[in-house]
Amino acid sequence: xxxxxxxxxxIGCSAFAEVQPETMGVIRTLPETYPPHWxxxxxxxxxxxxxxxxxxxxxxxDDSAARFKGFLNASxxxxxxxAKTKPELYVAETFHSRGNRGxxxxxxxxxxxxxxxxxxxxxxxxxxVSGMPTDFHLQLVDDERIALIYNFTPAxxxxxxxxxxxxxxxxxxxxxxxxVYPMAGRAFASLCSDGSMLSVQIDDDGGQGSxxxxxxxxxxxSDPLMEKATIIDGVGYFPTFLGNVYPVDLSGSKPDIxxxxxxxxxxxxxxxxxxxxxxxxDADGRLYVLMxxxxxxxxxxxxxxxxxxxxxxxxxxxxxxxxxxxxxSVAVTRDEDALLVATNINLEIDVYSVLSGEHLRTIGxxxxxxxxxxxxxx
Amino acid sequence: MKWLDGMTESTAxxxxxxxxxxxxLGKLAGVFAGGAAGIPLLPxxxxxxxxxxxxxxxxxxxxxxxxxxxxxxxFLCGCCGGSANxxxxxxxxSPITWIGTCENPADGKSYIISxxxxxxxxxxxxxxxxxxxxxxPIYQPRLANDLNxxxxxxxxxxxxxxxxxxxxxxxx
Numbered sequence: 001x002x003x004x005x006x007x008x009x010x011i012g013c014s015a016f017a018e019v020q021p022e023t024m025g026v027i028r029t030l031p032e033t034y035p036p037h038w039x040x041x042x043x044x045x046x047x048x049x050x051x052x053x054x055x056x057x058x059x060x061x062d063d064s065a066a067r068f069k070g071f072l073n074a075s076x077x078x079x080x081x082x083a084k085t086k087p088e089l090y091v092a093e094t095f096h097s098r099g100n101r102g103x104x105x106x107x108x109x110x111x112x113x114x115x116x117x118x119x120x121x122x123x124x125x126x127x128x129v130s131g132m133p134t135d136f137h138l139q140l141v142d143d144e145r146i147a148l149i150y151n152f153t154p155a156x157x158x159x160x161x162x163x164x165x166x167x168x169x170x171x172x173x174x175x176x177x178x179x180v181y182p183m184a185g186r187a188f189a190s191l192c193s194d195g196s197m198l199s200v201q202i203d204d205d206g207g208q209g210s211x212x213x214x215x216x217x218x219x220x221x222s223d224p225l226m227e228k229a230t231i232i233d234g235v236g237y238f239p240t241f242l243g244n245v246y247p248v249d250l251s252g253s254k255p256d257i258x259x260x261x262x263x264x265x266x267x268x269x270x271x272x273x274x275x276x277x278x279x280x281x282d283a284d285g286r287l288y289v290l291m292x293x294x295x296x297x298x299x300x301x302x303x304x305x306x307x308x309x310x311x312x313x314x315x316x317x318x319x320x321x322x323x324x325x326x327x328x329s330v331a332v333t334r335d336e337d338a339l340l341v342a343t344n345i346n347l348e349i350d351v352y353s354v355l356s357g358e359h360l361r362t363i364g365x366x367x368x369x370x371x372x373x374x375x376x377x378x
Numbered sequence: 379m380k381w382l383d384g385m386t387e388s389t390a391x392x393x394x395x396x397x398x399x400x401x402x403l404g405k406l407a408g409v410f411a412g413g414a415a416g417i418p419l420l421p422x423x424x425x426x427x428x429x430x431x432x433x434x435x436x437x438x439x440x441x442x443x444x445x446x447x448x449x450x451x452x453f454l455c456g457c458c459g460g461s462a463n464x465x466x467x468x469x470x471x472s473p474i475t476w477i478g479t480c481e482n483p484a485d486g487k488s489y490i491i492s493x494x495x496x497x498x499x500x501x502x503x504x505x506x507x508x509x510x511x512x513x514x515p516i517y518q519p520r521l522a523n524d525l526n527x528x529x530x531x532x533x534x535x536x537x538x539x540x541x542x543x544x545x546x547x548x549x550x
Contacts, residue, residue, distance in 0.1 A: 047503045049536065076534070077526070100500055100535040130526040130534060131516065153529055154474060154519055178517040191517040220518055227515040298510040 029114045030056065030069055032087035034377035036335035038069065040089075041349065041366075042373035044077045044133060050100065052078050054089070056116070056377075057363060059339050059351045068366050072116045074109075077130050079138035079149070082378040087113035090163075092128050092138045092149045108138075108147055108161050120166050124159045127151035127171075132276065133373050134228055136179040142186040146202065150180050158188065160206040169206020174198055179227055181236055183250045191227055195220045197248065197255045217257045218246060226300065230279040230287060232312060237287050239263065239273040241300045245287075247312065261315045263289055263308065270295050274302040277329035277373045282338045282354065287312050290330050290342075303328050303345050309354075324350055324359040331374035341374050349374065433543060434484040442507035444541075446491050449478030450507055451523035452539035455496055457505035463542045465496035471540070472497055474529045476520060478512070479547050488547040494540045497528035502538040 037060040043053040052074040061067035074080070078093040089111040097103040106128045110120040129137055129152035137150045140163075149159040151171070156178055160169040177190035177198045189199045195216035201209035218225045218240065225246060229238040234251030240260070247258035264271050272295030273279075280288040290304030303326035309319040327342035327350065339360075340352040348364035349371065437444045440456040447454070459466030472495040481488045514521040528534040 047501045049501060094534060096533055096535065101498060101533050104534060129516075130528075130536075132524040152516075152519070152525065178515075178519070191515070193518045220514065224514055224518075227517060298513065300513070301508075301510050 028070070030116065032114055034113070035060075036333050036377065037339055038377040039331065039333070039339075039341050039349075040080075040082070040375040040377060041368060041371045042080055042133060042375065043368050044370050044372045046077075046370040046372075050076050050095075052076070052093075053367075054080060054091070055366065055368065055371075057349070057366065059333070059341055059349070059363065062361055064363075064365060067363065070116050072111050077133060079128070079133060080373075080375070081135075081138045081140055081147070082375060083140065083144050084378045085144050088119070088163075089113055090138060090140070090147060092124070094126070094128065094130065108149065108163075110163065110166075122161050122163075122166050122168055124149055124161060124168050125151065125171060127153050127157065127159070134179070134277070135373075136181055136227060136229070139180045139182045139188065141182045141188060141202070146186060146206075148180040148182075148188050150178065152178070156190075158190075158200075160202060162206065172200055172202070172208045174200070181229070181248075181250060182231070183255075184234065184252065187253070189248075189250055189255050191225065193220060195225075197257070199254050201253070212254045214255055214257060218260075226273065226278070228276075228278055230281045232281050232285045232287060235312070237279065237312060239279065239289060241272065243272045243295070245289075245310075263291070263310065263317070265317070268293075272299060273304075274300050275304050275328050275330070276301060277331065277343075278304065280330050280332040280340075280376075282309075282332045283334055283336050285312065286310060286318065288330060288332055288340070290327060292326075301328075304330075307340060307342070307352075319354075319357070321352055321354070321357045323352075324362075329371075329373050331376050333376040334378065339376075341376070343371050343374060347371060433482050433487070433489060435482065436484045440505060442505070442509070445480055445482050445484075446489075446541035446543065447507055448480035448509055448511045449476070449491070449513060449521075449523060450493055450509060450539055450541055451513075452493075452495065452507065452536070453502040454505035454507055455502070455538040455540045458496075458502035458538040460496060460538065460540065463540050465494075465540065466499070466502070466537065468499060469496040469537050470498045470531045470533070471495070472527050472529060472531050475527055476523060476525070478541075489543050490545050490547050492540075492542045492544045493523075493527070494542060495527045496537045496540065497531040498533040498535055499537045500535055 041055040053071045055071040056069040058067040074091045075093040081090045091109045104126045106126045108122045112119045147161040151157040157173045177192040181189040186202045195218045197214045200211045203209035223240045223242045226239045229236045236248045238246045243264040244260045246260045249256035275290040278290040287310040292304045307321045325344035329343040333339045338354040342350045351360045439462040465471045475492045475494045478491045516522040
């Protein structure tokens, strides 16, 4: 009997030896610097908001499996920002201690870009705004040392976080104003309900230093400024409901309001900007705006059917890209051979070559549900 | 989840109602903040309420084109176990809301509508409806339907939205 067992064991061992055993426990990582055509899809999972995702996708790939690179979780329509100077991603999110109930905790979570796992977190006042995402709920200033989180309770304020020290520094009230637009140095600006802009210098302790409020410069009733701006070389470009754009120079100590100009030529008539994430920029500093025809009162969130590209220096359109499918959100990759990516009305991602204007592919079926915003990888 | 399937450019406007989402409101933000009972001072003709407590209405209150929903953004509570003016079981109604001014086709009058959210359970998921009439960016929160108004509640988790008539709008 013992001989038989030894014989069977020997046979078994020889069978194992015929193949190279695979290594257990391998977990992939991503490069610290993502290739330029990778994008981050912000899926707010509108039908179960506490389980949001930020999904990394290779927009160059036609291989539906290989282009999915990984994702991170983010709770309750979280806000997001990418660092440019270090391999970190930031998410402002909210948890309740018992899922949908219990004690509320808001945190700024710092994710490692390679592992897509949290490498740190800072508990902040449980006041952060929740709602449809924009780029200006969460921003970085002071050479990416300070994170700013917009709060709405509905009293409005800004939480100041020292990212490197992993420390909440303070809260700056901004009554009558909203959102955070990064300014040069240790400062931010906010849009105000009377059509003005507030700017705040942050002191060494994270509190309010000096502040300044511009004269009202837009009419919030007749032609409201859209908050969904794009910042190019320190200048924020804010479209209006009726198709004008205000340049606001945020590179100085106070916002410098430029003269507005029209995105729409006389021949285009009633085309207007619209969508959820309707502006973007490319490496050459050109402004992209999602546009739709036959605008009307209330069409400012309608899907766009074209993306218009503007030279902001010359204040004129230099290209228009007709979309294969109407879209609600757009973004542009960071390289010279840029891709325009768009969340279309089927909630899939369309990819276009900016150079040719050609529709290259549609990316769907990657587990996305409500991919409200897109981000070209920094 | 393909609720936008089949939509084309020609119907893009209708689509927008369901793509941009959540709005809650605000103009009353400053007025409401701290108002415990949540009944704000609004430009409404309350005198009419006593003599004619409820407006005549027509249409389907669980349809997005129902007159009360002119500035709503969310899941209609009537499809979620509640009604146009009540929350589903086990949720909590937000005392802080955004408002709309909607014209009632049954009598031609404009009414102030309070879009109180129901909170504490996850997204209802039924009857998603967004209409952007007079919607404004969130620097005017009282008129912005992009905000979650589950504020002043035990949980900020959003479930659905009501549309409660709180008075007739005064003539401008």
